[in-house]
Amino acid sequence: MKRRAFTLIELAAVMAILAVIAAAVAINMRGPISRARARDLPGEIRHFDYITRASAQSMDQDLKLLIDIPGGRLRRLDPMTATEIGRPMQLPTGWRIDQVRIAGSDEPIRRESAVIACSPAGLTPTYALKLTGPQDRTTWLLVAGLTGESMEVNNDDSIEEIFQTLSQGHDAG
Numbered sequence: 124m125k126r127r128a129f130t131l132i133e134l135a136a137v138m139a140i141l142a143v144i145a146a147a148v149a150i151n152m153r154g155p156i157s158r159a160r161a162r163d164l165p166g167e168i169r170h171f172d173y174i175t176r177a178s179a180q181s182m183d184q185d186l187k188l189l190i191d192i193p194g195g196r197l198r199r200l201d202p203m204t205a206t207e208i209g210r211p212m213q214l215p216t217g218w219r220i221d222q223v224r225i226a227g228s229d230e231p232i233r234r235e236s237a238v239i240a241c242s243p244a245g246l247t248p249t250y251a252l253k254l255t256g257p258q259d260r261t262t263w264l265l266v267a268g269l270t271g272e273s274m275e276v277n278n279d280d281s282i283e284e285i286f287q288t289l290s291q292g293h294d295a296g
Contacts, residue, residue, distance in 0.1 A: 164218060164254060165264045168197065169273050171212045175199050176245035176271050178208060188239040188247065192220050192232065202240075214254075221261075222253040224282060226268065226289045245271070249289060251282055 172188070178199060179186040186208065187200040195214040198207055214220065223237035226249040241247045249268040255261045263276040265285065276282055 164215060164256070165262065165273070165275055167212060168252065168254075168264055169266075171197050172247075172266055172271055172273070174209065175241055176247070179241045179243055180245045183243045185243060186241045188241055190220060190223050190232075190237040190239065190252065192223065192234060192236060195219055215256075217257040219255055220252055221255050224251040224253075224286050226250065226286065229290075247271075251276070251286070253279075253282075 175186055175188050185202050187202050189198045189200055191198065195218065196211050198211040199209050200206065201208055221233065223232040225232070225237065225239060237250075239247050239250055247266070247268045249266065251263050251265040253261065253263050261277075263279075263282050264273055265276050265282065266273045276285075
């Protein structure tokens with residue numbers, strides 16, 4: 124009785140076919156994964172803010188939340204050493220930060236990096252990020268300084284009104 128085995132050429136052909144199929148699947152999955160990540164961008168930024176606050180509390184020290192507008196990146200820094208703490212967060216492809224508003228600051232930040240101080244108690248000033256994504260989808264993410272609670276706001280006038288109110292309250296105190 125003669126056994127038939129696969130030849131090296133047959134095995135190589137099967138491996139090549141599997142590699143082509145795997146590449147096709149990877150290319151087809153890149154779009155849905157990217158879209159899902161982009162939809163969850165406000166949630167990712169909320170989580171980054173939460174971890175920054177928790178890190179400041181657990182380390183019992185001031186931290187800085189650096190929002191790199193041109194680079195589309197968020198970073199945590201030790202203000203004494205300028206050392207990066209934890210991993211930075213890069214915005215998904217097609218998304219950018221157009222503007223940062225910080226309570227107590229008169230002018231929005233549009234071109235350079237914004238720095239948000241986080242106290243050892245995990246407190247920051249209230250701030251908002253204007254995020255623009257594919258097909259010019261725009262949303263504001265407003266983060267409350269005392270609690271870290273956040274909400275999405277979909278128009279510039281509402282953000283302007285909120286910061287105007289914060290400014291008036293700040294001036295009165």
